[in-house]
Amino acid sequence: MRRSFLRPLVLLTGLTFFLPHANAQVNGSGQKPYLGWSSFSQQTLDGSFLTQANMIAQSDALKASGLQEHGFVYINLDSGWQGSFDQNGRPIPNTTTFPDIKALVDHIHANGQKAGIYWIPGIEQPAVDGNYPILGTQYHTQDIVVTPLAKGNAFAGNPPNPYHDKIDFTKPGAQEYIDSVVALFSSWGFDFIKLDAVTPGSYSNDLSIDNRADVEAWSKAIAKTGRPIWLTVSWQLSQDYASVWQQWSNARRIDDDVECEGRCATLTNWPRIALREYDDVGWQHETSTTLGWNDMDTLDVGDGALDGLSDDEKQTAITIWAMANSPMYLGGDLTKLDDFAKSAFTNDELIAVDQSGRPAIQVTGGSQPVWMSKQADGSIYVALYNLNGLPSKVTVRWSDLGFRSATAVRDVWNRINLGASPAAFTTTVLGHGSRLLKVTPFGTVSAPAGRVYEAESATLSGTTYVSQCSACSGGAKLSYLGTSPTTNNATFNVYVQAPGTYRMEVDALTQGPRALVYTVNGSRPATLNMGGGSFNLPQATTVPATLLAGNNAITFGNPGTYAADLDRIVIFGDGSAIAPDFITYEAEAAQLSGSASVGGCSFCSGGAYVGNYGDGSQNAVTFSNVTVAQGGTYQLEIDYTTSGPRTFYISVNDGAAIPLEVNGSTFDSPVPLLLPVQLNAGSNKIVIGNPNSGGYAPGLDSITVGPIVGTSNLTAAITNKTGPDLLRVWQLSFTNAGNAIAQNAHLNSFTLIPTTAGTGCYAKPVLATPLPLGSIASGSTSSLNMPIVFSPLCRDDDTYRLQAIFSANNGAAVGSLTSMETR
Structure with missing residues (x-):
């Protein structure tokens, strides 16, 4: 095997390669990633949402929200505003939904905001069929298309009728046509253009369509207006042509759409957020104040449960976007903006991370990635993530970041100083959670x-x-x-x-x-x-x-x-x-029996999952070598997919199988289920299936095994049990033993598993987690009543293994309760 050696380098010095230059981007825009709102996410839930009246309402809601004072000023219309073409073949609004688009833009401007509009490369067939004269030229729309007709963008059909026709920019009149379209948008007052379905990218990654000339033409047309109009090109652009996107646009979408678009019951979900962290690794060196920004798509974090994310997952999403210096634009309905979004986006320390002009680089990857961004004043933003579903201890050694120690550490989300940190920073991070720090480094460390x-x-x-x-x-x-x-x-x-x-x-x-x-x-x-x-x-x-x-x-x-x-x-x-x-075991690498089979799943860990099992004990998934160093109680995370209710049974070391009922809205995105399990030192066997005839189990992505997390200053105990046998109410009491208030406390998960399986006894908590606990003053206790349904076959002397995860201060304080209980 051929081996070579890398010379030592000083990491802190080496970080200067991603520092931005002072020069401006194309078209006088894009010096900082923009902040605002886009209509598209809400359009995926409500096909009639894109109207002038609704856009006015969104503009007014943004002005009233308090976010505008912190930089959120863009109101961007996405696809669906256009109705027909004018006498020069240019797209004009559907007058039923947008009776006066200039008046709409004037209203947005009067609110102190900027307006954005959507269009696509090429020229649509009705504009070609009309053979309209191109404004200010002797040419017509049929003079500028490729002949025979060819695909003009990623939405186009196959020739001879692509509908979205390709423009030949070597032909006279082609640039002038784009000039005329952009001039029309500018005359309405738009400050932003999203050019969608651009290739290479948009699922067409070769040069068979090739919209590079379109992007250049649109950028040149913007320059001719004399107005600073932002240009974003979309979607999932090919990095092979990054230099083109950097030269002619202000941002490029590096990912697929973040929205489920009917594939789940919410706007988005966690796997679509985690994919942004993965995608940013390859693009992290392609972005700066001079190169333009990596656009991670809409931040669907302001519509409560409709977003499809917990508050912890929303915090992680915002941190990923901010560290990448991605444009941050909300989706959903701003008239229903929740308190979480209002709190996050009025935190100027958090906004400053995104607006710093110094996108982060990844230092450590995997399921607990660490990112850093060196600032002009010498401080460093550090983000720690836990992409697993179970809470885990995460440690970052300062030497891995290129310095010896931290003389000061500040929690950006909570806006509090944490003091000095000599060699490393260790914290327990919730499943799908994060921490965002501002660190003052001291000394330098040479990498080996x-x-x-x-x-x-x-x-x-x-x-x-x-x-x-x-x-x-x-x-x-x-x-x-x-x-x-x-x-x-x-x-x-x-x-x-x-x-x-x-x-x-x-x-x-x-x-x-x-x-x-x-x-x-x-x-x-x-x-x-x-x-x-x-x-x-x-x-x-x-x-x-x-x-x-x-x-x-x-x-x-x-x-x-x-x-x-x-x-x-x-x-x-x-x-x-x-x-x-922790250790993750992919289901597709397990022992599959009977009809169990592997299927592709792009949002699943490893890119695959196991389905078609259950409906009898012969169809199962067996993890035959789940290894831990010491015997005891561990956290078991089961990542599953389902659309509708399903049940799987889990057996540990040939014990009786315990039923676990789950529900969901999609087979394309895994969801974690946490439960405590007793494991032996060394190798253990875990079997997952459904022995019942007709009882198919959920799709199985993976399992992850990790230790029970330690507790923080926030502790919990079961302090009372009341009610009839089949509907008991357990009181959980949470005590803050710290010297500061525990803000925004939550019960993140509550799992109760019978220790004796096969008896027909089960226990189901009535309330879905997470559950808010409010703020808990120092030395005080807050209580929560959890109703639990017990099946008729449960006995008074049956025992249950309880695991509860709870947190406060935006996930900075994490604790757990693990105990054996009777009902």
């Missing part, structure tokens, strides 16, 4: 040399092969990894002198969501979920890897679907890195 292992020098199996890659290390990469739990993989022989946990950089390539699943010496499987915009440009992410002294076999593949292409791995450190305290 890394040992490079080129992927093309690995031992390959199955269909995996070496392919050319001009941007890759060594000029080559591995393709066709995955689709099998036993073959189509690459194994590296990695040597280290001392045992311990090292930092492993993985350089890989993908366009859209893919994952690499790897094992070290045949054990401790780990999944590296990824996103990105190119199969030609490698992206680097760093994860911990625990190695033995001497030679180690690190194997990369994917048991269920195609993996990302692989360029190389680099091993750093002296073995003192921090190992994760």
